[in-house]
Amino acid sequence: MYKNHRISLVLPCYNEEHGLVEVFRDLNRNIVDEVIAVDNNSTDHTAEVARRFGATVIRETKQGYGAAYKAGLRAATGDIIVTMDADGTYPRNFIPILLDVMIDEGYDFITCDRTGHKDKPSNWLRVFGNDVLNFFILLLFWFRVRDSQSGMWVFRRWILAHLNLTSDGMAFSEEIKLEAMSKKKLIRSTELPIYYKERHGVSKLRIWRDGFYNLFFLFRKRFGLLGYAPPLIDPNDPNLQKR
Numbered sequence: 001m002y003k004n005h006r007i008s009l010v011l012p013c014y015n016e017e018h019g020l021v022e023v024f025r026d027l028n029r030n031i032v033d034e035v036i037a038v039d040n041n042s043t044d045h046t047a048e049v050a051r052r053f054g055a056t057v058i059r060e061t062k063q064g065y066g067a068a069y070k071a072g073l074r075a076a077t078g079d080i081i082v083t084m085d086a087d088g089t090y091p092r093n094f095i096p097i098l099l100d101v102m103i104d105e106g107y108d109f110i111t112c113d114r115t116g117h118k119d120k121p122s123n124w125l126r127v128f129g130n131d132v133l134n135f136f137i138l139l140l141f142w143f144r145v146r147d148s149q150s151g152m153w154v155f156r157r158w159i160l161a162h163l164n165l166t167s168d169g170m171a172f173s174e175e176i177k178l179e180a181m182s183k184k185k186l187i188r189s190t191e192l193p194i195y196y197k198e199r200h201g202v203s204k205l206r207i208w209r210d211g212f213y214n215l216f217f218l219f220r221k222r223f224g225l226l227g228y229a230p231p232l233i234d235p236n237d238p239n240l241q242k243r
């Protein structure tokens with residue numbers, strides 16, 4: 001619990017037995033009530049490692065970052081959900097700071113910006129690709145985001161009842177930001193800087209393929225070609241705690 005809020009951490013996992021050890025190394029379990037590790041067809045010991053650290057393991061056989069997140073977010077029960085990759089790149093010790101900002105300042109959705117700090121210089125292609133996608137978001141959706149591909153978000157669970165999340169792939173990351181940040185009257189959003197570390201284990205990102213797919217996705221989203229996905233949680237659930 002943190003300031004009277006139940007906190008869930010959701011981790012999408014595809015062969016992350018090494019990354020998970022790093023995530024749990026300094027995760028403060030006094031703050032995080034529930035960890036949901038989504039095992040997305042891993043062929044290593046991901047599920048065993050996650051269980052050993054006390055996580056609830058959910059299996060999702062549909063392959064993909066978005067598919068894994070959808071399963072994990074459906075299963076989460078906290079009032080506030082925190083997400084990050086299961087590879088040790090995102091800072092666990094920022095969780096209470098982000099929760100402070102959310103609770104004290106009354107935000108509903110916070111996305112984290114990695115662009116100001118890296119512990120090693122990043123691959124220029126990733127930085128460039130991220131900037132291209134940020135630029136097209138500005139062009140097509142008319143709002144500014146500094147790190148459209150960041151995988152660390154903190155949000156109140158009730159907002160899931162209002163988001164149209166169609167992507168099962170890597171574009172889920174930009175889609176959740178587009179959905180939350182464009183509903184300005186309903187959802188108070190912001191982007192905050194974090195630091196970012198080298199990953200443990202093998203990267204699953206296919207830079208060119210995922211980059212072009214994510215760019216194409218923005219156009220399909222903008223021109224309404226993706227249709228409608230039912231909300232991940234029941235909007236009429238009486239237990240949904242609003243701000």
Ligand SMILES: Nc1nc2c(ncn2[C@@H]2O[C@H](COP(=O)(O)OP(=O)(O)OP(=O)(O)O)[C@@H](O)[C@H]2O)c(=O)[nH]1
Pocket residue numbers: 011012013014015016040063064065068084085086087089151170199202203204205206
């Ligand atoms: N790419 C990908 N990631 C998945 C999938 N299923 C679950 N994941 C998890 O989603 C997270 C994101 O994948 P990463 O390989 O870290 O991608 P990335 O962060 O863009 O690249 P790195 O900076 O190299 O870590 C990781 O925790 C993966 O284990 C999947 O089908 N594809």
Ligand SMILES: [Mg+2]
Pocket residue numbers: 085087089199
């Ligand atoms: Mg990663």
